[in-house]
Amino acid sequence: MFQYPQSGTTTLAQWCDMHEELIRSRPLKPRTINDRLNNLRHLRNALGSRLLCHITPRDLELLINTITRSGRPFTARRVYIEANELFNAAVYCRLIPNNPLSPIKMPTPRPARARLSLQHFLKIREVAESMTRPWFASCLNLALVTGQRRADVAAMAPTQVFANHLHVIQQKCGARVAIPLELKLDAIGISVRESIDRCLEIRPGSRTFVARRDGQPYVTAMLTHTFAACRDKAFPRQTWRSPPTFHEIRSLSERLYRSQGINTQILLGHKHARMTDLYNDERDLEGDAFKYVSL
Structure with a gap:
């Protein structure tokens, strides 16, 4: 069990660990769990060492845009949704005053694949x-x-x-x-x-x-x-x-x-x-x- 995190000293990686425990505790299908853990992996890799309270909207915008520009717009959308839940939980637990993702618009990718006639x-x-x-x-x-x-x-x-x-x-x-x-x-x-x-x-x-x-x-x-x-x-x-x-x-x-x-x-x-x-x-x-x- 993780010790409950403290405001001002919790890194994003630590909060991702807590969020992962929450995901695994839910009655979700294995594939859904794996998909959501992959979303967390993107957040950990990019910003895991940063203190939760120091992460800015600009940091998250750069991450979402980087994933989108790599040709994975739907992955960017899923990471956005996961991050939004993660930061809302952090606000609820009084680790941060506001959700830094709030000013960022959720990606709305268009299907690029052509239809088949x-x-x-x-x-x-x-x-x-x-x-x-x-x-x-x-x-x-x-x-x-x-x-x-x-x-x-x-x-x-x-x-x-x-x-x-x-x-x-x-x-x-x-x-x-x-x-x-x-x-x-x-x-x-x-x-x-x-x-x-x-x-x-x-x-x-x-x-x-x-x-x-x-x-x-x-x-x-x-x-x-x-x-x-x-x-x-x-x-x-x-x-x-x-x-x-x-x-x-x-x-x-x-x-x-x-x-x-x-x-x-x-x-x-x-x-x-x-x-x-x-x-x-x-x-x-x-x-x-x-x-x-x-x-």
Whole structure:
């Protein structure tokens, strides 16, 4: 246990230690804890030796701007949010009179990654097929008709199919989504069942739908690299300022299904509609219950 800090003698590193104890004591998921500890690491590395009472708005502005200029605007935003909570707690404990972050505006990064259109998708899939990578063409279809994240697509397995639904427990947030096998994406004329069947034709007996020749699942990085290779062969680099990644298939899926009248908030596993709306830019379940997508 740490001794309660004293005003005027506490360094930022010491206060970060106290804040870390608080984070670890909360009922947070391991990934969330790790992300927040990474935010603290930025603060420790830059200003850890400074007395808490001597840290100025200018110090924090320089830190946030440095992270932003390094090409990590979303990290800068997360560090800002963590620092704000940390300094507010210090004010509450009377270690400092005011929050030095208060005069600094929170970063509002804009997504730099280009959106993926249906025409782009079809061309990239065509390239995948021409490069004798039918497994990846099928993977692209599976990602588009299910609307799930890269890691969840890579992990999809026959054991998740029962009661005429594909049951997905999303790795990022734990949302449980049951997708009917008969759900069909009209834009490409393929259903979830047909997409799964095609994957199993290519890799019969594999542990997952997207699998290597030996039946073992691909690591997610392979999906990222293969998508980039097919994309760059399909389109010149200057087509996009910041080329779309595999993840943009999820946004395309949302936009296509929304126009088809499907409840995309349930399909994508979003708790709040505003998050789904972000994907359309050109749980609340308890326990182990699945949220079912309606046709």
